[in-house]
Amino acid sequence: IVAQLQDYFPDASFMVFNFREGDKRSQIADLLSLCDMTVMEYPRQYEGCPLLPLEMIHHFLRSSESWLSLEGQQNVLLMHCERGGWPVLAFMLAGLLLYRKQYSGELKTLEMVYKQAPRQLLQLLLPLNPQPSQLRYLQYISRRHLGSEWPPSETPLYLDCLILRVLPLFDDGKGCRPVVRVYGPDPSNPANRSSKLLFSTSNNQKHVRHYLQAECMLVKIDIRCRVQGDVVLECIHLSEDFVREEVMFRVMFHTAFVRSNILVLSRDEMDMLWDTKDQFSKDFKSEVVFLDADAVIPDLTTV
Known part of the structure; x- marks a missing residue:
């Protein structure tokens, strides 16, 4: 797949966000690095929730925006998850689409992303429906323009x-x-x-x-x-x-x-x-x- 992507985008640079299973650097990160791809890794959950701390979400959004906004370069952003990581990948992608104002409406955007995989997959991976908490954090992202400081200080x-x-x-x-x-x-x-x-x-x-x-x-x-x-x-x-x-x-x-x-x-x-x-x-x-x-x-x- 990597070779096909590089053939299809011969002049592009690639950045990969990988949502890994454990705490150690993953094998796929090492493999992709050998293919001249920039790899950044994030955990796939926070205390059992398929979400990440707000500061980590902010880092992901800023890194993605910076990578995709570089002028004069053809940059491609890829998102990959290891076993069990689909729910947090879906949330982060929805957050990025809202952050870049490519979509509007937290619920509509999250549901659109989740429809890219069978609904049963989410229920197989998680005992609890994570969408209420995920929507809460998507609302945090959407509110960033209301104040000068985002993410806000940890009160x-x-x-x-x-x-x-x-x-x-x-x-x-x-x-x-x-x-x-x-x-x-x-x-x-x-x-x-x-x-x-x-x-x-x-x-x-x-x-x-x-x-x-x-x-x-x-x-x-x-x-x-x-x-x-x-x-x-x-x-x-x-x-x-x-x-x-x-x-x-x-x-x-x-x-x-x-x-x-x-x-x-x-x-x-x-x-x-x-x-x-x-x-x-x-x-x-x-x-x-x-x-x-x-x-x-x-x-x-x-x-």
């Missing part, structure tokens, strides 16, 4: 609690036993950009509350941890044996785009299992409540 916040309204019922309608986990970079160590588990409801029977059917209309879960930048929040139901877990939803967001210290998400704005959305009421809603970063935080061990 530190104090994630106070999660409020859930009209929870679904599990265990044959007995109620719900929600467990929350929060992932992101450690605000106390800004030099380290890697993400980690920042908060987790203990799976200990003493700490996980079982909400009965009548209580599931409104549930408040205290979190109380500092967050900054790209954050993944997931909520699961813990079964009666305190071992089996069932994902209720997952969301990825960036703290710089949180307005008025609250992130309100409807059912359609959360990543859910493909076949379980109808189990949730249309009134199901989650509210992620924050305080300013200088809030006084009690000394709690949460992880």
Whole structure:
């Protein structure tokens, strides 16, 4: 394929973006480099989400725009993914099309890209539908012209609690036993950009509350941890044996785009299992409540 491309574009220079499976440089990157192609590699996920941190997305967009805009050169940009990387490649391509204003409308653009592969492929690769979080980040990209700084600075916040309204019922309608986990970079160590588990409801029977059917209309879960930048929040139901877990939803967001210290998400704005959305009421809603970063935080061990 590489030889055919070079024959078809004999005077072109090639840049390849590869979304790799692991953390090490991939074999295909070495092979393409031998063919005089410039190769840049990115991970294929961020804490299980087929997305990348906003700073990494920005690097990809700027590099692509610069490469395609060089005057007097015939430059070709290729995108390649390794096993399991199609969802993040599709998102990044949609982001590039919006960034260059070749398409408009986040949902329309993302769906157009996903139609280039069988719909079943996405469901085979991912247990959760990633499009709600992907659309959120595409909206971040589309908003870049509204402010002078993009990406915006990584606003530190104090994630106070999660409020859930009209929870679904599990265990044959007995109620719900929600467990929350929060992932992101450690605000106390800004030099380290890697993400980690920042908060987790203990799976200990003493700490996980079982909400009965009548209580599931409104549930408040205290979190109380500092967050900054790209954050993944997931909520699961813990079964009666305190071992089996069932994902209720997952969301990825960036703290710089949180307005008025609250992130309100409807059912359609959360990543859910493909076949379980109808189990949730249309009134199901989650509210992620924050305080300013200088809030006084009690000394709690949460992880």
